């Protein structure tokens with residue numbers, strides 16, 4: 001099982017680069033609670049949020065009145081954009097870049113077969129059967145088998 005991890009590199013003017021690593025969400029803003037704390041004019045307390053979901057990484061502008069600058073467009077309040085590794089953006093004076101995105105393993109697929117509970121049968125039975133087609137045992141108490149093999 002691989003855990004999700006996103007690495008963002010960011011810096012303020014004249015400051016050294018810093019790394020922020022997170023698994024699900026990363027808050028950016030002037031609030032001391034922010035994962036990435038950006039002081040300065042034009043920065044909201046809660047300005048932007050990076051969210052890692054099963055479909056990818058999303059950057060959302062959660063401020064009421066300030067913008068987030070992407071390389072090729074501007075995110076107004078309430079706007080969101082998909083992000084990929086090496087994408088860069090600015091929040092007030094801070095420059096941020098997505099260094100890497102590692103998604104968790106895909107969730108295991110839904111079971112397609114059950115295993116018959118009769119000890120001398122133990123065959124795989126499709127999940128849409130209510131009894132075993134080989135021995136007739138009720139499948140109500142069958143063990144779940146994920147996929148084949």
Ligand SMILES: [Zn+2]
Nearest residue numbers: 116121132135
């Ligand atoms: Zn059976």
